[in-house]
Amino acid sequence: MYHFIINSHAKSRLGHRIWNDIERYLREQKFEYKKYFTREAGHAARVANQITSNMEDAPTIVVLGGDGTLNEVLNGLRYLDGVTLGYIPIGSSNDFARGMDISKDYLKELHKIMYPKRFMRLDYGVATYGGKSKRFLVSSGIGFDAAVCHEVNHSPLKKIMNRLRIGKLTYGLVAIKQLAGIPYIKGKIIIDDKKVKTFDKIFFSSVHVQKYEGGGFMFCPEADATDGYIDLCVAENITRSRVLSILPSAKKGKHVTCSGIHIYRCKKAVFQMRRKQFVHIDGETEEKTMFTEVRFETSPDTIRFIIG
Incomplete structure (x- = not known):
């Protein structure tokens, strides 16, 4: 199951418009997914905690936001084994995306996430x-x-x-x-x-x-x-x-x-x-x-x- 955590206030409040394009793609391709819009600071962490409440699940969590939203999700995870992360950068600084060579073309990145071929085990501090x-x-x-x-x-x-x-x-x-x-x-x-x-x-x-x-x-x-x-x-x-x-x-x-x-x-x-x-x-x-x-x-x- 794909879980999308969306910071709709990111990219000067263009998050909703970007998500509308993404959701249209997901529906056309008939993917099963759940979506969560963050309401305030700390909400993304609570959502990630909820998604990983069942140790038997192996969720794919896709974050739409900036480095701060991605960080909240990382800190909200109850466990990491079995969790797969995807990321579509729509923040201001986007330093994680810059370091990982993730493009600003969100539909291109979405296609990679929905039809994944390569994965990497990433460190965190x-x-x-x-x-x-x-x-x-x-x-x-x-x-x-x-x-x-x-x-x-x-x-x-x-x-x-x-x-x-x-x-x-x-x-x-x-x-x-x-x-x-x-x-x-x-x-x-x-x-x-x-x-x-x-x-x-x-x-x-x-x-x-x-x-x-x-x-x-x-x-x-x-x-x-x-x-x-x-x-x-x-x-x-x-x-x-x-x-x-x-x-x-x-x-x-x-x-x-x-x-x-x-x-x-x-x-x-x-x-x-x-x-x-x-x-x-x-x-x-x-x-x-x-x-x-x-x-x-x-x-x-x-x-x-x-x-x-």
């Missing part, structure tokens, strides 16, 4: 903070990028910009504001319980399963979603003016040669910071919640994904 753990498929992080995600997600600006169909500009405007005022991070990173890296001026650190985050920044160009590792990009001791020159080069992954940029590959990384920081999970943050210690690690489990 786990971030633990404040006594709880959350899975991520794309990336997680602290510092500048997390602060930008937090302000975008918890301010009315994004909704206004989405209505005007210029939602992507929201991140740019907020990034400029955060760039001017966000404090540097002091602390240390413990890698695989062995190496300890101490830093006085971390601007941001992103932790990756996929190469991209933030709408196409290739912060970890060697990240591989099938190798069983997470990749870290740590930007430290970089002036705010230099950030403006480094970020454009990150679109092609060329920032890795810049001084102050450090790349690590590991199974586990623990961040211990002197001041509380926001944490983003696939671009999502919790309102008014900050932490001084966060553990990132790759899960020993994987999830089956349709790729063609």
